[in-house]
Amino acid sequence: MSPTIRTRLKENALSLAQDRTVADVRIGLGYTAVQLDNGQTGVACTFHKDAKGGCTVFQGLRPLKGTPAAKVLTMLDATDPIASAVAIATSNALTNTPSPDMTTGDILENITLYPDDHVGMVGFFAPVIPKLKERTGRLDIFEKQDRGPGTLPADAARDILPSCQVAVITSTSIINHTVDDLLNACTNCREVIMLGASTPLLPTVFARTPVTVLSGIIVTQPENILQIVSEGGGMQLFKKNIHKVNCRVQK
Structure with missing residues (x-):
């Protein structure tokens, strides 16, 4: 195993x-x-x-x-x-240090999408949903919490991801121990992106897995981040205190 x-x-x-x-x-x-x-x-x-x-x-x-x-x-x-x-x-x-292998910016600026792509998203990433719907043929969103029309139960991901060309997976799946099963369902995907502030920026961890891109953050203003976290804040408040970065996983 x-x-x-x-x-x-x-x-x-x-x-x-x-x-x-x-x-x-x-x-x-x-x-x-x-x-x-x-x-x-x-x-x-x-x-x-x-x-x-x-x-x-x-x-x-x-x-x-x-x-x-x-x-x-x-x-x-x-x-x-x-x-x-x-x-x-x-x-x-x-791993909170920039690397020459990293590119900056939002994940959708760093991958290629096609009009007929079927995208499976595990986790609700509201900022990228409109752009994904605009640039691809189908978007299925899998979420534990009911986010209204257009979202599917989290358990449905394992059945639908095998038919997707692109998978976007929240890195919180590492925290709740669901990541391995999800990645096993992504073996047919062209792109598999681990996304979010929780993303470990360690490509070697994901070698020999379906993951192709790690999309996370580098903290640039640590004292501000500590205060924001203490006050119950999240990504909307992180923005001026981080850089969004992406790195390819070498196969």
């Missing part, structure tokens, strides 16, 4: 952790942010509605501040969604 995406992510992130330690953690209602002792900062989506433990929603390692990043990354083995978010935000902090 092939290693899971989370296992690969843990192995790759641990190789980068070295002697880095956690300087600050913010577990907000929308996102979780982790800042390392060198100032690098990463974020990941907070599944606060799935949290357990009453008013103590995080029941993992304590204290997080001052803990080696390598130890925090062990929570990539956790089933708890809050612990997973902290671990993935830590991994994203370790």
Whole structure:
């Protein structure tokens, strides 16, 4: 059996952790942010509605501040969604540096779409939906929450993605442990994009998978991001404090 995406992510992130330690953690209602002792900062989506433990929603390692990043990354083995978010935000902090292999801008500026493409979108990415509908033949959106007409239950993705030419998959699927099954359904797709602020910018993690593009963020104003996360903010408020970046996964 092939290693899971989370296992690969843990192995790759641990190789980068070295002697880095956690300087600050913010577990907000929308996102979780982790800042390392060198100032690098990463974020990941907070599944606060799935949290357990009453008013103590995080029941993992304590204290997080001052803990080696390598130890925090062990929570990539956790089933708890809050612990997973902290671990993935830590991994994203370790990779929060621009690379020559990255291109900037929105994902739709960095891929080729055709008028007869059938696109499957896992997660509701409102800003790109109108453009996808305009540029392609069919768009199916799979979402756990009912977003009204035009969205399908999340479970339908596994049946419909095999017939799609393009798949856009939320990287929160790594946090909730659904990513491996989703990628198994994408083997026929021409393009498979992991999208969102939670996206690990580690192409080697996704080698030998159907993923073709990683579309995530580089945090450029870490102190602002920490404050926004603490105040329950998300991508709409992140905009001036990040760069959207995309990198191809080499096959």
